[in-house]
Amino acid sequence: MAYLIADHIISPLGFGTAENFDTLCQGHSGLAEHIHPTIGPYIAAKIDREKLQLAFSDELSLLGNFTFAEQLCILSVKQVAQKADLDLKSSDTLLVFSTTKGNIDLLHTKQFDQSRVRLGKMAEMVSTYLGNPNKPIVVSNACISGVQALLFSMQVLHSKRYKRVVVCGVDILSDFVLAGFSSFQALSLTPCKPFDKNRTGLNIGEACVSMVISLEESGNVRLSAGASANDANHLSGPSRTGEGLSLAIKRSLANAGISPQQIDYISAHGTATPYNDEMEALAFQTEKLSEVPLNSFKGYFGHTLGAAGVLESCITAQCIKQNKFIHSLGFEHLGVSVPLHVIQKTTDGPIHTALKTASGFGGGNAALIITKA
Template structure:
C-alpha cells in the first residue's frame, strides 16, 4: 500500500554522543579521519573476547538534583547529549515558539536502563531474594524512562513515548513523530534514541554467536560479527519554514515494514528491507537513481549484510555509493537509527561520504559500490537503513533543502 505523502520536516537542530565523539565537531573529525572508537571489551566485569564502542565520560555525568531518581547509565548518556551543540537551548527556543504542550518526545531504545536491574540483582537480599529498596524500576529500567526523563529535564508537557523495536527503534521514532505532527497534535518533536552498554546485550548477542573477537568489519569478505556500542542521538524536528539556509537538512521520506521472517535472522533475500526502502523512496517522490549515498545497516554479521546487500543491489543496482559506519561506532542497537540519521545529516551538510572503517576487502558476492575510503562530493539525497530483530525495518531519506 502506498504510504500517505506528508510534508518534509526540518532537522532544526541535531547532536549525538557516541564512541567516536561527543557533538558534531568531534564526530565529523572522526569520520573525516576514519577513526574507529572501538576497543577491546573492558566494560563492568564482562568476561568476553569482543570489542565495544563505549562513550567516554558517561560515569562522570552528574545528574541534576531534580531528576536524580532517574539516575542510570542510559539516562546519564541521554543527559550528556542534551547538553551538546546547544541542543537544550534549541529546544527552549522551540518551546518559546510553540509552548510546552506542543513539543513531543519520541525516542527509541532496546534495553533502556536494564544495567540498573542487573546491578540490583547482585544486591538482592540473601534471605528473601528481594531487590534493594533503592532500586527504581520505573525511572531507570522501564522502557519509557528515557522519554519521561527527557520531558522532566526540558520541562515539557506534550505527548511522549518510546519505540522499542530492536535496531530500528530510533529510526521509527521519526515516523511516530511525523504522524503526530501531521495529525496536528504537536508542532515540534525531539526524536532520536539512546542505548547504553549492559550485560544483557553483550552476553545475549554472544550467546547467539553474533559478536566478533575483532573490531567489526561490515560487508567484508571475512566479516565475523558485531561490535556492540552505545550512543545517544537527538534531533529537533519542526515543519520546514518558507526559507531555509543552504545547508539545511530535511527528512523527506520514511518507509517502514515488518516481514516477521524470523525472531533473530533477517529474510535471506531482504524482502522486508527492500519494501522499507521502496516506501521511503515513494514517500520522498524519488527514483532509486536520485539517491547519492546509502548509509547501510551493515552490522557485519554474515547473514545481515548478505540480506541487506541483496535488497540494495536489487533496488539500486551496483552504482550507488554506500557504506556502513558501524566499523567506527559499533552497533548502537536501539540508538543506531538516530545516530546514523545524524551521520547522514553531517554527510549532506559537509558534502562527503564516509568510507567503511575496518573493512579491507568487500565480499565479492555483495555487488555494491561499497566505499573503502571517504569520498568528497556534494550530496542532495541520502538513504539511511535500520533493520531489527523480528523483521522490523525502517528506512529514512534525508535531503538538502537547496
C-alpha cells in the same frame, strides 16, 4: 516531510555532532578492547565516563537521582534544545525516545526503583525533569527503532498536534546485551568489518543522540519520507532474499516521489554479521541501488541498537551538509554475493539525496530518505 533543526551526539567519538563528525572524517574509531569477567575480552565502543564527567560536571552533579541512560538523555536533549532555541516546557514540543533496552542494567545493579526498567517510565523520568508537559512516546522496535522514531515524528508533525519534536535515541552498554549477543555467537572478536569477506560479527556500542525536527522551513537538511516493512519470516535471522528491506526502500522512494537514480549515497545498517550484510546487498540490488556509494558506520560506533538509527541519520545529515562520503571502516574486500559500491576512502563529493536503512530482530526493516533542503 520535516526539517532537521538541530542535533547533538554523545558517543565514544565525542560530545557534540561537530566533534563526532570531525573524528569520523579523520578515520578514528570508538571501538576498543574491554574485558568481561566471564565472556572474556570483547570489542565495544564505550563512552569514556571520566571524560563525560569532566565535560558536563556541573549538570551531572544535579543528576544523582538519574540512571546513566537517563543522564545521557537529559544532557543530550538539553544541548539540542539550546542549539535549536527550543522551549522544552512548551506543550507544542513532544519528546520521542528510541531505545531497545533503556535502563536494563538496573535488573543487575538493583539501584533505583525497578519500575524504571519500563521504557515508558524511563522516558517520563527524563521528560518530567526537563519540564515537558506532554506524555513522552517511546519507539522500541529493536534495531529499526531509531529510523522508525524519526518516521513516527514526521507523522506526528504532519498531524499538527505538535510544532516541534525532539527525537532522542539512547542505548548503553550492558552485560545483558553483551551476554545476549555472545550467546548468539554474533560478536566479532576483532573490530567489525561490515560487507567485508572476512566479517565475523558485530560489536556493541553506546550512544545518545538527539534531533529536533519541525515542519517550519529551516536548516538545510530535511527528512523526506520513509517506510517500514516486516520480513514475516524469522525472529532473529534476516530474510534470505532481502524482501522486507526491499519493500521498505521501494515504498520510501515512492513516498518521496523519487527514483533510485536520484539516490547519491546509502547509509546502510551494515552490522557485519554474515547474514545481515548479505541480505542488505540483495535488497539494494533488487532496488537498483548496487552502484550507489554506501557505507556502514558500525566500524566507528559499533552497533548502538536503539540509538543507531538516530545516530546514523544524524551523521548522514552531516554528510549531506558537508558533501562527504565517509570511508566504510573495516571494509577491504567485498564479501557479499552481489555487486555493491562500498566507500573505501573518505572523499568530498556532492550528496543531495541519501538513503538510510535499518533491519532488526522481529523481522523489521525501515528506510528513510534524507535530502538537502
